[in-house]
Amino acid sequence: MSALFRTAPALRAGLRASAAKPIAAMASTTFVRGKATLPDLAYDYGALEPYINGTIMELHHSKHHQTYVNGLNSAVEAIEEAKAKNDLATAAAQAPLLNFHGGGHINHTLFWENLAPNGKGGGGEPEGKLLTAINEDFGSFDALKKQTNAALAGIQGSGWAWLVKDKTSGTLGVVTRLNQDPVTGNLEPLLGIDAWEHAYYLQYQNRKAEYFSAIWEVVNWGTVAKRFEK
Amino acid sequence: MSVGTYSLPALPYAYDALEPSISAQIMELHHSKHHQTYVTNLNNAIKTYASAVSSNDIAGQIALQAAIKFNGGGHINHSLFWENLSPASSPDADPSSAPLLIAEINKVWGSLDGFKAAFTKTLLGLQGSGWGWLVKDAQGLRIVSTKDQDPIVGGEVPIFGVDMWEHAYYLQYLNGKAAYVENIWKVINWKTAETRFQGGAADAFKVLKASI
Numbered sequence: 001m002s003a004l005f006r007t008a009p010a011l012r013a014g015l016r017a018s019a020a021k022p023i024a025a026m027a028s029t030t031f032v033r034g035k036a037t038l039p040d041l042a043y044d045y046g047a048l049e050p051y052i053n054g055t056i057m058e059l060h061h062s063k064h065h066q067t068y069v070n071g072l073n074s075a076v077e078a079i080e081e082a083k084a085k086n087d088l089a090t091a092a093a094q095a096p097l098l099n100f101h102g103g104g105h106i107n108h109t110l111f112w113e114n115l116a117p118n119g120k121g122g123g124g125e126p127e128g129k130l131l132t133a134i135n136e137d138f139g140s141f142d143a144l145k146k147q148t149n150a151a152l153a154g155i156q157g158s159g160w161a162w163l164v165k166d167k168t169s170g171t172l173g174v175v176t177r178l179n180q181d182p183v184t185g186n187l188e189p190l191l192g193i194d195a196w197e198h199a200y201y202l203q204y205q206n207r208k209a210e211y212f213s214a215i216w217e218v219v220n221w222g223t224v225a226k227r228f229e230k
Numbered sequence: 231m232s233v234g235t236y237s238l239p240a241l242p243y244a245y246d247a248l249e250p251s252i253s254a255q256i257m258e259l260h261h262s263k264h265h266q267t268y269v270t271n272l273n274n275a276i277k278t279y280a281s282a283v284s285s286n287d288i289a290g291q292i293a294l295q296a297a298i299k300f301n302g303g304g305h306i307n308h309s310l311f312w313e314n315l316s317p318a319s320s321p322d323a324d325p326s327s328a329p330l331l332i333a334e335i336n337k338v339w340g341s342l343d344g345f346k347a348a349f350t351k352t353l354l355g356l357q358g359s360g361w362g363w364l365v366k367d368a369q370g371l372r373i374v375s376t377k378d379q380d381p382i383v384g385g386e387v388p389i390f391g392v393d394m395w396e397h398a399y400y401l402q403y404l405n406g407k408a409a410y411v412e413n414i415w416k417v418i419n420w421k422t423a424e425t426r427f428q429g430g431a432a433d434a435f436k437v438l439k440a441s442i
Contacts, residue, residue: 063405100357156300157359157378158396179358197359197396198405206263206397 036072036105038065039112047117051214053203061112064198068104068180075101103180107160111192114227116220123217130225137172144174148193149212151176155195163191165228190227191219235273238266239309239441247317251413253402261312264397268304268379275301303379307361307391309437314390314426316419323417328424331389338371346415349373349392353411356394364389366427387431390423 041061046054075097082091116122125141126134138144144163151161151174159178164187166173175187176195183189193215200211241261246254275297282290316322325332325342332342339345352373353362360377365386374382382388392414399410426434 059404067405096357156296159358198400201396201400202404205259205401206267 034076036069036076038062038069039109041112043115043117043120047120048115048122048218051118051217052115052200052211056198056200056202059202060194060199061108065105065108068101068108071097071101072105099182100180103177103182106182107177107180107192107194110189111194114191114220114223115215115218116223118217121220121222123219124221126221126224128225130221130228133170133172133228144172145216148174149209152193152195152212153209158196160195161193162187162189163224164189188227188230191224236269236305236438237441238262238269239312239437241312243315243317248315248417251318251417252315252399256397256399256401259401260393260398261308265305265308268301268308271297272301272305299381300379303381306381306383306435306438307379307393309441310388310434311391311393313437314419314422315414315417316421318416320419322419322421325420328420328427331420331424331427334371334427350408350411353392353394354408359395361391361393363391364423385431387426387429388434389426390418 038061041057044054045057045061048057075094079091079094079098082088082094125131131141134141134144138147148161148163155161155176155178157178159176159181161174161176162183164173164175164183165171167186167188172190173187175183177183183192193212195208195212197208200208204211204214238261241257244254245257245261248257275294279291279294279298282288282294321327335342335345339348349362349364352375356362356375356377358377360375360380362373362375363382365372365374365382365388367386371389372386374386376382382391392411394407399407403410
């Protein structure tokens with residue numbers, strides 16, 4: 001894990017106290033009779049243009065996210081079958097798939113909700129208590145953006161950057177996660193930015209810094225504030 | 231301490247030479263932008279490393295290790311990758327140009343198709359960015375996967391590698407990575423693979439030494 005925190009001691013204290021939440025406890029993910037399902041987007045595929053184009057959004061949601069949903073359901077099913085046969089070794093062997101696909105489902109679900117069309121909930125600046133906390137913990141909104149973009153650019157491979165809140169201290173920080181590892185334990189994910197190449201390649205190709213600076217135009221600060229105040 | 235500067239090796243074929251398996255647009259971006267970025271960042275990292283060595287700054291040296299591994303790995307992996315691909319029309323793309331390697335593959339996996347199935351499974355099972363490699367070590371042939379740009383530098387001989395980063399296929403295949411893997415078999419350079427199979431690890435890295 002790589003973490004960029006202004007108050008590292010508080011984070012370390014938080015991590016010591018960490019306890020992973022079961023996936024089913026995530027409030028924002030959707031399950032039907034125990035099965036994960038692809039959530040609808042709250043906006044059209046083309047609604048985030050020109051910052052993220054409609055083709056990317058359609059593939060990202062209807063293909064990539066759907067694959068994580070399917071993979072999660074397969075992993076859970078395999079664990080239940082193994083459990084029924086008291087075959088704990090086979091159940092345990094599903095752990096990487098459960099983490100990868102479960103993380104992919106959780107991460108994308110949070111991501112869609114923390115984006116919105118520019119001018120219709122997306123872009124602009126955070127307000128109120130969230131802005132106060134950002135100013136306290138990062139110095140300014142610009143400093144948060146800079147720190148997040150540096151974290152995104154530093155990911156070696158596929159992964160995510162998150163604005164998180166330490167549940168114990170309430171402190172904000174920016175962390176990165178590899179591949180589809182979800183944010184768990186004592187950290188509350190507030191805002192996620194997908195740095196997998198499939199999130200931007202069709203529009204930005206190798207110019208990922210342009211994607212990282214454009215995405216702020218479609219961040220849904222209302223969603224981020226709600227998660228912060230929860 | 232003086233250090234060499236790495237440079238982007240020229241491709242042994244044109245950007246469009248691997249079509250239709252890999253489009254010219256992908257090849258051009260992959261070589262002239264992605265590979266170039268690894269080379270540039272590797273050179274920056276080793277230059278900074280050299281000054282950290284000369285000023286006895288061990289903390290500074292350790293802090294640069296991840297950047298050297300990532301960018302150096304990116305340079306190594308892509309240099310090996312370009313050489314182990316070939317236009318489909320070339321006799322080099324025919325497995326019959328690797329008789330010794332194919333005989334060994336048949337021993338380990340039963341048949342070339344059995345090997346391809348096992349290699350494909352490894353490639354499609356990667357979680358995130360990474361590579362699949364056929365390698366030779368003291369025990370014989372093995373299929374391994376590596377994450378991100380981790381290079382094969384543990385003494386094994388890399389026979390050939392397949393890049394599973396999304397930038398290697400996304401513009402053409404989108405989320406259909408199974409089709410990319412299916413089509414890449416048509417452009418594997420079996421002649422290069424045979425040469426690497428008969429040589430040692432140092433031989434496989436000759437192309438890199440030539441690009442300093």
